[in-house]
Structures are given as structure tokens and as C-alpha cells.
Amino acid sequence: MSPRGGTHDDDEDADERAGRVRLDKWLWAARFYKTRALAAEAIDGGKVEVGGERAKRSRLIAAGDRVAVRHGAFETTLVVRGASIRRGSATVAAELYEETAESKAARERIQLQMKLARVTYDFAEGKPDKKQRREIDKWKGKQ
Numbered sequence: 001m002s003p004r005g006g007t008h009d010d011d012e013d014a015d016e017r018a019g020r021v022r023l024d025k026w027l028w029a030a031r032f033y034k035t036r037a038l039a040a041e042a043i044d045g046g047k048v049e050v051g052g053e054r055a056k057r058s059r060l061i062a063a064g065d066r067v068a069v070r071h072g073a074f075e076t077t078l079v080v081r082g083a084s085i086r087r088g089s090a091t092v093a094a095e096l097y098e099e100t101a102e103s104k105a106a107r108e109r110i111q112l113q114m115k116l117a118r119v120t121y122d123f124a125e126g127k128p129d130k131k132q133r134r135e136i137d138k139w140k141g142k143q
Contacts, residue, residue: 024057079105
């Protein structure tokens with residue numbers, strides 16, 4: 001029960017109607033993370049920023065806020081367009097935010113760099129057989 005006599009869910013619904021929602025719930029609803037626990041872990045780990053500052057999972061966000069989310073080598077900068085605490089389809093989730101042009105260009109540039117930097121293996125002589133793999137493991141100190 002909240003101090004006003006309602007439940008905690010009533011408070012969250014009121015915030016959603018006002019256009020504000022908790023950051024961890026929004027990231028989950030916008031399908032950036034598969035579970036709220038993963039969203040909360042990313043926020044606590046400093047992988048999510050709101051307005052250029054490290055945010056807490058309980059931070060209320062609203063339309064117009066800038067959110068930066070890091071996934072591995074990629075950083076996505078978004079502008080929040082809507083608030084939702086309910087996880088819907090991917091098309092509904094895509095309406096909750098808009099990725100900035102700079103973010104798209106940076107992501108494409110990093111993808112190209114990663115594609116060009118891929119390590120290629122020349123198996124002209126064939127892959128090592130079991131005996132050769134054992135020798136490699138012994139040489140690396142894995143046995």
C-alpha cells in the first residue's frame with residue numbers, strides 16, 4: 001500500500017499516464033533486453049546513460065529524454081518517443097524510441113570495421129588432426 005491508500009501498481013500506472021516510466025521497465029518494454037533483470041544489470045553496470053549521465057534503474061524517463069545504451073562494441077543513442085511498462089511486439093516497441101542519425105552512422109562504421117578486420121584462416125594444408133591438436137594443446141600448456 002502506498003501512503004495515499006492505493007497499491008504500488010496504481011502509482012506506476014499513474015506515472016505511465018503522465019508519460020513517465022522507470023528506466024529498467026522502459027528498456028525491457030522497448031526490447032533492448034530480454035528481461036527486466038538484464039536491463040537492471042546493464043544499468044547498474046554503467047552501460048546505460050540518460051542525458052549523458054549514469055542513471056539508476058528507478059530513474060523516471062519521459063518523451064524527449066536521450067538514452068545511450070552500450071551493447072559490446074556498439075553504443076546506441078536514442079531519443080525517447082513514448083513511455084510504456086508493457087512489453088509488446090517489436091513494431092510497438094520500435095515506436096517508443098528513435099535512434100539518432102549520428103548513432104546509426106557510428107554503428108554502421110563499426111560494423112564495417114569489424115567485417116574488414118575478421119580473422120581469416122588458411123586451411124590450405126587442412127585442419128590439424130587429433131594428434132596435432134594434442135601437440136598444440138601441450139605446447140600451449142593446456143594439458
